[in-house]
Amino acid sequence: MDQVSPDMINAAQGFWARIVLFFEIMLVPTRLYQLVAVAALLIVSWLLARVASRFFTDWLRHQANWPKWRLRLGLLIDRRMTLIVFMILAWAVALVMREITWPSRSQLIALAATIATAWVAIFFLARVIRNRFLRRIVSWAAWIWVTLYLLDLIQPAANFLDTLAITIGDLRLSALVVLKALAVTGLMIAGARILSRLITGRLSRNEDISPTMRVLTAKLLQVVLFSLAVIVGLKAVGFDLTGLAVFSGAVGVGLGFGLQKVVSNLVSGVIILLDKSIKPGDVISLGDTFGWIEELGARYVSVVTRDGKEYLIPNEDLVTGQVVNWSHTNNFVRLDLNFGTSYGDDPHKVSEIAINAALTVKRVLAQRRPVCWVTGFGDSSVDYVLRFWIGDAEAGLTNVRGQVYLALWDGFVENGISIPFPQREVRVLNEAIGLRRAGWEEPGQGPLAAESGRDD
Known part of the structure:
Protein backbone atom coordinates (compact mmCIF):
# COMPACT_ATOMS: atom_id res chain seq x y z
CA MET A 1 0.00 0.00 0.00
CA LEU A 164 -6.92 6.48 -1.82
CA ALA A 165 -5.46 3.58 -3.75
CA ILE A 166 -3.34 0.45 -3.40
CA THR A 167 -1.01 -0.92 -6.07
CA ILE A 168 -0.48 -4.66 -6.63
CA GLY A 169 1.97 -5.09 -9.49
CA ASP A 170 0.45 -3.32 -12.46
CA LEU A 171 -2.97 -3.20 -10.83
CA ARG A 172 -3.94 0.10 -9.21
CA LEU A 173 -7.11 -0.15 -7.15
CA SER A 174 -8.53 3.11 -5.84
CA ALA A 175 -11.54 3.78 -3.65
CA LEU A 176 -13.17 5.63 -6.55
CA VAL A 177 -12.87 2.60 -8.82
CA VAL A 178 -14.28 0.29 -6.15
CA LEU A 179 -17.28 2.53 -5.53
CA LYS A 180 -17.94 2.90 -9.24
CA ALA A 181 -17.66 -0.86 -9.72
CA LEU A 182 -20.12 -1.57 -6.91
CA ALA A 183 -22.64 0.99 -8.15
CA VAL A 184 -22.44 0.07 -11.83
CA THR A 185 -22.43 -3.68 -11.15
CA GLY A 186 -25.42 -3.34 -8.84
CA LEU A 187 -27.35 -1.42 -11.48
CA MET A 188 -26.40 -3.96 -14.15
CA ILE A 189 -27.55 -6.84 -11.94
CA ALA A 190 -30.83 -5.06 -11.24
CA GLY A 191 -31.33 -4.53 -14.97
CA ALA A 192 -30.50 -8.18 -15.65
CA ARG A 193 -33.04 -9.26 -13.03
CA ILE A 194 -35.79 -7.11 -14.56
CA LEU A 195 -35.00 -8.38 -18.07
CA SER A 196 -34.93 -11.96 -16.82
CA ARG A 197 -38.35 -11.56 -15.22
CA LEU A 198 -39.82 -10.13 -18.40
CA ILE A 199 -38.45 -12.92 -20.58
CA THR A 200 -39.42 -15.62 -18.08
CA GLY A 201 -42.96 -14.24 -18.00
CA ARG A 202 -43.13 -14.38 -21.79
CA LEU A 203 -41.82 -17.95 -21.79
CA SER A 204 -44.35 -19.07 -19.17
CA ARG A 205 -47.19 -17.90 -21.43
CA ASN A 206 -45.84 -19.68 -24.50
CA GLU A 207 -47.76 -22.95 -24.86
CA ASP A 208 -45.56 -24.14 -27.76
CA ILE A 209 -42.63 -24.72 -25.39
CA SER A 210 -42.73 -27.60 -22.91
CA PRO A 211 -42.64 -26.74 -19.17
CA THR A 212 -39.18 -28.26 -18.71
CA MET A 213 -37.74 -26.28 -21.62
CA ARG A 214 -39.26 -23.10 -20.20
CA VAL A 215 -37.53 -23.68 -16.88
CA LEU A 216 -34.23 -24.68 -18.52
CA THR A 217 -34.29 -21.66 -20.84
CA ALA A 218 -35.10 -19.33 -17.93
CA LYS A 219 -32.25 -20.73 -15.78
CA LEU A 220 -29.69 -20.51 -18.60
CA LEU A 221 -30.89 -17.00 -19.40
CA GLN A 222 -30.43 -15.93 -15.79
CA VAL A 223 -26.89 -17.31 -15.65
CA VAL A 224 -25.94 -15.56 -18.91
CA LEU A 225 -27.54 -12.23 -17.97
CA PHE A 226 -26.05 -12.09 -14.48
CA SER A 227 -22.60 -13.11 -15.73
CA LEU A 228 -22.72 -10.43 -18.42
CA ALA A 229 -23.95 -7.90 -15.86
CA VAL A 230 -20.95 -8.52 -13.60
CA ILE A 231 -18.42 -8.56 -16.45
CA VAL A 232 -19.82 -5.50 -18.22
CA GLY A 233 -20.19 -3.63 -14.95
CA LEU A 234 -16.56 -4.20 -13.98
CA LYS A 235 -15.25 -3.43 -17.46
CA ALA A 236 -17.34 -0.25 -17.63
CA VAL A 237 -15.33 1.29 -14.80
CA GLY A 238 -12.01 0.20 -16.26
CA PHE A 239 -11.44 -2.78 -13.95
CA ASP A 240 -8.90 -5.18 -15.50
CA LEU A 241 -10.19 -8.76 -15.27
CA THR A 242 -7.16 -10.50 -16.75
CA GLY A 243 -5.35 -10.41 -13.42
CA LEU A 244 -8.12 -12.46 -11.86
CA ALA A 245 -7.87 -15.37 -14.31
CA VAL A 246 -5.28 -17.41 -12.41
CA PHE A 247 -6.82 -16.57 -9.06
CA SER A 248 -10.31 -17.58 -10.22
CA GLY A 249 -8.94 -20.87 -11.56
CA ALA A 250 -7.37 -21.75 -8.21
CA VAL A 251 -10.52 -20.77 -6.37
CA GLY A 252 -12.59 -22.86 -8.78
CA VAL A 253 -10.52 -25.98 -8.06
CA GLY A 254 -10.92 -25.44 -4.30
CA LEU A 255 -14.63 -24.88 -4.60
CA GLY A 256 -14.96 -27.99 -6.75
CA PHE A 257 -13.62 -30.17 -3.94
CA GLY A 258 -15.46 -28.37 -1.16
CA LEU A 259 -18.83 -28.08 -2.89
CA GLN A 260 -19.19 -31.50 -4.47
CA LYS A 261 -22.75 -31.95 -3.25
CA VAL A 262 -23.78 -28.51 -4.47
CA VAL A 263 -22.24 -29.11 -7.89
CA SER A 264 -23.86 -32.56 -8.02
CA ASN A 265 -27.25 -31.02 -7.33
CA LEU A 266 -26.70 -28.35 -9.98
CA VAL A 267 -25.73 -30.93 -12.61
CA SER A 268 -28.64 -33.16 -11.56
CA GLY A 269 -30.98 -30.20 -12.01
CA VAL A 270 -29.78 -29.73 -15.59
CA ILE A 271 -30.22 -33.48 -16.25
CA ILE A 272 -33.79 -33.36 -14.93
CA LEU A 273 -34.61 -30.46 -17.21
CA LEU A 274 -33.02 -32.10 -20.25
CA ASP A 275 -34.55 -35.59 -19.94
CA LYS A 276 -37.98 -34.14 -19.01
CA SER A 277 -38.52 -36.85 -16.40
CA ILE A 278 -39.99 -34.31 -13.99
CA LYS A 279 -41.71 -31.03 -14.78
CA PRO A 280 -43.71 -28.45 -12.83
CA GLY A 281 -47.18 -29.72 -12.04
CA ASP A 282 -46.25 -33.43 -11.98
CA VAL A 283 -47.52 -35.55 -9.11
CA ILE A 284 -44.70 -37.62 -7.58
CA SER A 285 -44.06 -39.94 -4.66
CA LEU A 286 -40.61 -40.13 -3.08
CA GLY A 287 -40.55 -42.31 0.00
CA ASP A 288 -43.28 -41.05 2.32
CA THR A 289 -43.58 -37.74 0.44
CA PHE A 290 -46.52 -37.44 -1.96
CA GLY A 291 -47.34 -34.17 -3.68
CA TRP A 292 -47.02 -32.11 -6.82
CA ILE A 293 -43.98 -30.24 -8.08
CA GLU A 294 -44.30 -26.53 -7.48
CA GLU A 295 -40.94 -25.32 -8.77
CA LEU A 296 -37.73 -26.68 -10.28
CA GLY A 297 -34.80 -24.89 -8.67
CA ALA A 298 -31.13 -24.95 -9.51
CA ARG A 299 -30.30 -27.01 -6.40
CA TYR A 300 -33.61 -28.52 -5.28
CA VAL A 301 -37.16 -29.34 -6.34
CA SER A 302 -40.07 -27.87 -4.40
CA VAL A 303 -42.79 -30.47 -3.71
CA VAL A 304 -46.05 -29.34 -2.07
CA THR A 305 -48.15 -31.97 -0.32
CA ARG A 306 -51.91 -32.03 0.20
CA ASP A 307 -51.55 -30.79 3.78
CA GLY A 308 -49.69 -27.66 2.66
CA LYS A 309 -46.17 -28.78 3.57
CA GLU A 310 -43.44 -27.81 1.12
CA TYR A 311 -40.50 -30.19 0.82
CA LEU A 312 -37.24 -29.06 -0.77
CA ILE A 313 -35.83 -32.27 -2.24
CA PRO A 314 -32.23 -32.14 -3.60
CA ASN A 315 -31.99 -32.78 -7.32
CA GLU A 316 -29.48 -35.58 -6.75
CA ASP A 317 -32.09 -37.64 -4.85
CA LEU A 318 -34.48 -37.41 -7.79
CA VAL A 319 -31.82 -38.52 -10.28
CA THR A 320 -30.26 -41.38 -8.30
CA GLY A 321 -33.30 -42.53 -6.30
CA GLN A 322 -36.54 -44.25 -7.24
CA VAL A 323 -39.30 -41.75 -7.90
CA VAL A 324 -42.93 -42.53 -8.71
CA ASN A 325 -44.19 -39.99 -11.23
CA TRP A 326 -47.96 -40.35 -11.37
CA SER A 327 -48.26 -38.03 -14.37
CA HIS A 328 -45.10 -38.63 -16.41
CA THR A 329 -46.55 -39.83 -19.73
CA ASN A 330 -50.23 -39.21 -18.88
CA ASN A 331 -52.44 -38.23 -15.98
CA PHE A 332 -54.29 -41.55 -15.66
CA VAL A 333 -53.89 -43.33 -12.30
CA ARG A 334 -55.47 -46.65 -11.32
CA LEU A 335 -56.56 -47.25 -7.73
CA ASP A 336 -57.52 -50.55 -6.06
CA LEU A 337 -60.03 -51.02 -3.24
CA ASN A 338 -60.29 -54.33 -1.38
CA PHE A 339 -63.49 -55.42 0.36
CA GLY A 340 -65.44 -58.53 1.25
CA THR A 341 -69.08 -59.71 1.40
CA SER A 342 -70.81 -62.67 2.98
CA TYR A 343 -71.12 -66.05 1.26
CA GLY A 344 -74.88 -65.65 1.03
CA ASP A 345 -74.59 -62.76 -1.50
CA ASP A 346 -74.42 -63.40 -5.24
CA PRO A 347 -70.87 -62.48 -6.46
CA HIS A 348 -72.21 -61.41 -9.87
CA LYS A 349 -74.63 -58.98 -8.24
CA VAL A 350 -71.95 -57.70 -5.83
CA SER A 351 -69.57 -56.95 -8.72
CA GLU A 352 -72.25 -55.09 -10.66
CA ILE A 353 -73.25 -53.02 -7.61
CA ALA A 354 -69.59 -52.14 -6.88
CA ILE A 355 -68.96 -50.98 -10.47
CA ASN A 356 -72.10 -48.84 -10.56
CA ALA A 357 -71.25 -47.36 -7.16
CA ALA A 358 -67.77 -46.35 -8.35
CA LEU A 359 -69.24 -44.65 -11.44
CA THR A 360 -71.34 -42.38 -9.22
CA VAL A 361 -68.16 -40.64 -8.01
CA LYS A 362 -67.36 -37.67 -10.28
CA ARG A 363 -63.60 -38.16 -10.30
CA VAL A 364 -63.83 -41.78 -11.46
CA LEU A 365 -63.32 -41.97 -15.24
CA ALA A 366 -66.26 -43.52 -17.08
CA GLN A 367 -64.30 -43.99 -20.32
CA ARG A 368 -62.03 -46.37 -18.44
CA ARG A 369 -64.76 -48.46 -16.93
CA PRO A 370 -64.11 -49.83 -13.43
CA VAL A 371 -63.80 -53.58 -12.95
CA CYS A 372 -64.49 -55.78 -9.93
CA TRP A 373 -63.00 -59.26 -9.52
CA VAL A 374 -63.20 -62.00 -6.94
CA THR A 375 -59.74 -62.46 -5.43
CA GLY A 376 -60.36 -65.32 -3.01
CA PHE A 377 -62.58 -67.12 -0.54
CA GLY A 378 -61.70 -66.05 2.96
CA ASP A 379 -62.57 -67.52 6.33
CA SER A 380 -65.70 -65.46 6.70
CA SER A 381 -66.12 -63.55 3.42
CA VAL A 382 -65.75 -63.59 -0.34
CA ASP A 383 -62.89 -61.19 -1.14
CA TYR A 384 -63.08 -58.70 -4.02
CA VAL A 385 -60.90 -55.98 -5.57
CA LEU A 386 -62.48 -52.92 -7.22
CA ARG A 387 -60.23 -51.15 -9.74
CA PHE A 388 -60.99 -47.72 -11.17
CA TRP A 389 -59.13 -44.89 -12.91
CA ILE A 390 -58.82 -41.18 -12.19
CA GLY A 391 -57.21 -38.39 -14.23
CA ASP A 392 -56.41 -35.83 -11.54
CA ALA A 393 -54.01 -37.39 -9.04
CA GLU A 394 -52.92 -33.89 -7.98
CA ALA A 395 -56.36 -33.50 -6.35
CA GLY A 396 -55.52 -36.28 -3.88
CA LEU A 397 -55.90 -40.06 -3.60
CA THR A 398 -57.23 -40.60 -0.10
CA ASN A 399 -60.29 -38.44 -0.68
CA VAL A 400 -61.37 -40.26 -3.85
CA ARG A 401 -60.88 -43.62 -2.13
CA GLY A 402 -63.10 -42.42 0.71
CA GLN A 403 -65.78 -41.28 -1.74
CA VAL A 404 -65.82 -44.67 -3.49
CA TYR A 405 -65.99 -46.50 -0.15
CA LEU A 406 -69.01 -44.39 0.82
CA ALA A 407 -70.65 -45.15 -2.53
CA LEU A 408 -70.04 -48.88 -1.95
CA TRP A 409 -71.62 -48.65 1.50
CA ASP A 410 -74.70 -46.91 0.15
CA GLY A 411 -75.02 -49.43 -2.68
CA PHE A 412 -74.67 -52.43 -0.40
CA VAL A 413 -77.20 -51.07 2.12
CA GLU A 414 -79.69 -50.31 -0.64
CA ASN A 415 -79.43 -53.82 -2.13
CA GLY A 416 -79.17 -55.77 1.12
CA ILE A 417 -75.52 -56.83 0.70
CA SER A 418 -73.90 -57.64 4.02
CA ILE A 419 -70.27 -57.09 4.94
CA PRO A 420 -69.10 -59.79 7.36
CA PHE A 421 -66.87 -59.06 10.30
CA PRO A 422 -65.06 -61.40 12.74
CA GLN A 423 -67.21 -62.71 15.62
CA ARG A 424 -66.13 -64.37 18.86
CA GLU A 425 -68.30 -66.64 21.07
CA VAL A 426 -67.47 -66.98 24.77
CA ARG A 427 -68.95 -69.92 26.75
CA VAL A 428 -69.06 -69.94 30.57
CA LEU A 429 -69.14 -73.38 32.26
CA ASN A 430 -71.45 -72.95 35.29
CA GLU A 431 -70.59 -76.39 36.82
CA ALA A 432 -66.86 -75.62 36.93
CA ILE A 433 -67.50 -72.20 38.45
CA GLY A 434 -69.75 -73.75 41.14
CA LEU A 435 -67.11 -76.32 42.06
CA ARG A 436 -64.45 -73.62 42.42
CA ARG A 437 -66.74 -71.63 44.68
CA ALA A 438 -67.33 -74.79 46.84
CA GLY A 439 -63.60 -75.18 47.43
CA TRP A 440 -62.81 -77.96 44.95
CA GLU A 441 -59.93 -76.09 43.38
CA GLU A 442 -56.97 -78.42 43.97
CA PRO A 443 -56.35 -81.09 41.36
CA GLY A 444 -57.01 -84.69 42.49
CA GLN A 445 -59.73 -83.70 44.97
CA GLY A 446 -63.55 -83.83 45.02
CA PRO A 447 -66.10 -85.54 42.77
CA LEU A 448 -64.21 -84.73 39.55
CA ALA A 449 -61.13 -86.56 40.79
CA ALA A 450 -63.22 -89.58 41.87
CA GLU A 451 -64.95 -89.62 38.47
CA SER A 452 -61.64 -89.50 36.66
CA GLY A 453 -60.38 -92.34 38.85
CA ARG A 454 -63.34 -94.52 37.84
CA ASP A 455 -62.52 -93.88 34.18
CA ASP A 456 -59.05 -95.27 34.77
Missing part, protein backbone atom coordinates in the same frame (compact mmCIF):
# COMPACT_ATOMS: atom_id res chain seq x y z
CA ASP A 2 1.29 3.46 -0.92
CA GLN A 3 2.27 5.86 1.81
CA VAL A 4 0.58 9.25 2.18
CA SER A 5 1.61 11.14 -0.93
CA PRO A 6 1.55 14.86 -1.69
CA ASP A 7 -1.23 14.24 -4.22
CA MET A 8 -3.41 12.69 -1.52
CA ILE A 9 -2.75 15.61 0.82
CA ASN A 10 -3.51 18.15 -1.90
CA ALA A 11 -6.73 16.35 -2.88
CA ALA A 12 -7.91 16.17 0.75
CA GLN A 13 -7.12 19.83 1.29
CA GLY A 14 -8.94 20.81 -1.90
CA PHE A 15 -12.00 18.76 -0.95
CA TRP A 16 -12.08 20.28 2.54
CA ALA A 17 -11.65 23.78 1.13
CA ARG A 18 -14.66 23.31 -1.13
CA ILE A 19 -16.77 22.12 1.80
CA VAL A 20 -15.71 25.12 3.90
CA LEU A 21 -16.45 27.46 1.01
CA PHE A 22 -19.88 25.93 0.57
CA PHE A 23 -20.84 26.47 4.21
CA GLU A 24 -19.43 30.01 4.16
CA ILE A 25 -21.70 30.78 1.24
CA MET A 26 -24.64 29.16 3.02
CA LEU A 27 -24.10 31.11 6.24
CA VAL A 28 -24.22 34.60 4.74
CA PRO A 29 -27.07 36.71 6.24
CA THR A 30 -29.10 36.67 3.02
CA ARG A 31 -29.22 32.85 3.03
CA LEU A 32 -29.17 32.10 6.73
CA TYR A 33 -32.94 32.46 7.04
CA GLN A 34 -33.33 29.83 4.30
CA LEU A 35 -31.33 27.33 6.38
CA VAL A 36 -33.60 28.14 9.33
CA ALA A 37 -36.61 27.59 7.08
CA VAL A 38 -35.25 24.21 5.95
CA ALA A 39 -34.68 23.18 9.59
CA ALA A 40 -38.21 24.29 10.49
CA LEU A 41 -39.62 22.32 7.55
CA LEU A 42 -37.78 19.20 8.78
CA ILE A 43 -39.33 19.55 12.25
CA VAL A 44 -42.82 20.18 10.88
CA SER A 45 -42.46 17.25 8.45
CA TRP A 46 -41.44 14.92 11.27
CA LEU A 47 -44.47 15.92 13.35
CA LEU A 48 -46.89 15.66 10.43
CA ALA A 49 -45.41 12.30 9.37
CA ARG A 50 -45.99 10.81 12.81
CA VAL A 51 -49.67 11.77 12.68
CA ALA A 52 -50.15 10.81 9.03
CA SER A 53 -48.40 7.47 9.53
CA ARG A 54 -51.01 6.32 12.07
CA PHE A 55 -53.94 7.05 9.77
CA PHE A 56 -52.12 5.66 6.74
CA THR A 57 -51.24 2.40 8.54
CA ASP A 58 -54.82 1.93 9.75
CA TRP A 59 -56.07 2.56 6.24
CA LEU A 60 -53.67 -0.05 4.80
CA ARG A 61 -54.86 -2.67 7.27
CA HIS A 62 -58.38 -2.38 5.87
CA GLN A 63 -57.20 -2.99 2.29
CA ALA A 64 -57.09 -6.78 2.60
CA ASN A 65 -58.27 -7.28 -0.99
CA TRP A 66 -55.32 -5.39 -2.47
CA PRO A 67 -52.60 -7.29 -4.33
CA LYS A 68 -49.30 -7.78 -2.52
CA TRP A 69 -47.35 -5.26 -4.60
CA ARG A 70 -49.74 -2.47 -3.60
CA LEU A 71 -49.48 -3.35 0.08
CA ARG A 72 -45.68 -3.44 -0.16
CA LEU A 73 -45.68 -0.07 -1.89
CA GLY A 74 -47.84 1.30 0.92
CA LEU A 75 -45.40 -0.01 3.54
CA LEU A 76 -42.49 1.60 1.70
CA ILE A 77 -44.32 4.94 1.62
CA ASP A 78 -44.95 4.65 5.35
CA ARG A 79 -41.23 3.98 5.99
CA ARG A 80 -40.24 7.19 4.21
CA MET A 81 -43.20 9.29 5.29
CA THR A 82 -41.05 12.03 6.86
CA LEU A 83 -38.90 12.47 3.76
CA ILE A 84 -41.94 12.47 1.46
CA VAL A 85 -43.76 15.07 3.58
CA PHE A 86 -40.62 17.24 3.69
CA MET A 87 -40.28 17.00 -0.09
CA ILE A 88 -43.88 18.13 -0.63
CA LEU A 89 -43.68 20.99 1.88
CA ALA A 90 -40.28 22.19 0.59
CA TRP A 91 -41.47 22.30 -3.01
CA ALA A 92 -44.67 24.08 -1.98
CA VAL A 93 -42.74 26.73 -0.01
CA ALA A 94 -40.19 27.17 -2.80
CA LEU A 95 -42.86 27.61 -5.48
CA VAL A 96 -44.84 30.07 -3.36
CA MET A 97 -41.72 32.13 -2.58
CA ARG A 98 -40.78 32.26 -6.28
CA GLU A 99 -44.14 33.82 -7.02
CA ILE A 100 -43.99 36.48 -4.31
CA THR A 101 -40.25 37.27 -4.16
CA TRP A 102 -36.94 36.83 -5.96
CA PRO A 103 -35.95 33.25 -6.94
CA SER A 104 -32.60 33.61 -5.17
CA ARG A 105 -34.36 33.95 -1.83
CA SER A 106 -35.73 30.39 -2.13
CA GLN A 107 -32.69 28.81 -3.77
CA LEU A 108 -31.59 26.77 -0.74
CA ILE A 109 -35.13 25.56 -0.07
CA ALA A 110 -35.45 24.44 -3.68
CA LEU A 111 -32.05 22.72 -3.40
CA ALA A 112 -33.19 20.85 -0.26
CA ALA A 113 -36.41 19.85 -2.06
CA THR A 114 -34.39 18.57 -5.05
CA ILE A 115 -32.12 16.48 -2.82
CA ALA A 116 -35.14 15.07 -0.97
CA THR A 117 -36.83 14.20 -4.28
CA ALA A 118 -33.70 12.44 -5.53
CA TRP A 119 -33.41 10.45 -2.27
CA VAL A 120 -37.07 9.33 -2.49
CA ALA A 121 -36.64 8.28 -6.13
CA ILE A 122 -33.48 6.30 -5.31
CA PHE A 123 -35.21 4.60 -2.39
CA PHE A 124 -38.04 3.29 -4.56
CA LEU A 125 -35.91 2.47 -7.60
CA ALA A 126 -33.52 0.42 -5.46
CA ARG A 127 -36.39 -1.96 -4.59
CA VAL A 128 -35.74 -3.80 -7.85
CA ILE A 129 -32.57 -5.21 -6.23
CA ARG A 130 -33.70 -8.15 -4.11
CA ASN A 131 -30.47 -8.73 -2.26
CA ARG A 132 -30.66 -6.53 0.83
CA PHE A 133 -26.91 -6.08 1.23
CA LEU A 134 -26.39 -5.14 -2.41
CA ARG A 135 -29.46 -2.88 -2.33
CA ARG A 136 -28.06 -0.96 0.63
CA ILE A 137 -24.69 -0.50 -1.03
CA VAL A 138 -26.26 0.79 -4.24
CA SER A 139 -28.69 3.04 -2.35
CA TRP A 140 -26.05 4.65 -0.16
CA ALA A 141 -23.70 5.09 -3.10
CA ALA A 142 -26.46 6.72 -5.14
CA TRP A 143 -27.56 8.98 -2.25
CA ILE A 144 -24.01 10.18 -1.65
CA TRP A 145 -23.29 10.68 -5.32
CA VAL A 146 -26.48 12.65 -6.05
CA THR A 147 -25.95 14.81 -2.95
CA LEU A 148 -22.39 15.65 -3.92
CA TYR A 149 -23.50 16.29 -7.49
CA LEU A 150 -26.25 18.71 -6.48
CA LEU A 151 -23.87 20.47 -4.06
CA ASP A 152 -21.23 20.75 -6.82
CA LEU A 153 -18.72 18.71 -4.79
CA ILE A 154 -18.49 15.69 -7.08
CA GLN A 155 -15.14 16.55 -8.69
CA PRO A 156 -13.22 17.36 -5.46
CA ALA A 157 -14.60 14.20 -3.84
CA ALA A 158 -13.63 12.13 -6.89
CA ASN A 159 -10.12 13.50 -6.82
CA PHE A 160 -9.78 12.69 -3.14
CA LEU A 161 -11.14 9.13 -3.53
CA ASP A 162 -8.89 8.50 -6.49
CA THR A 163 -5.84 9.20 -4.33
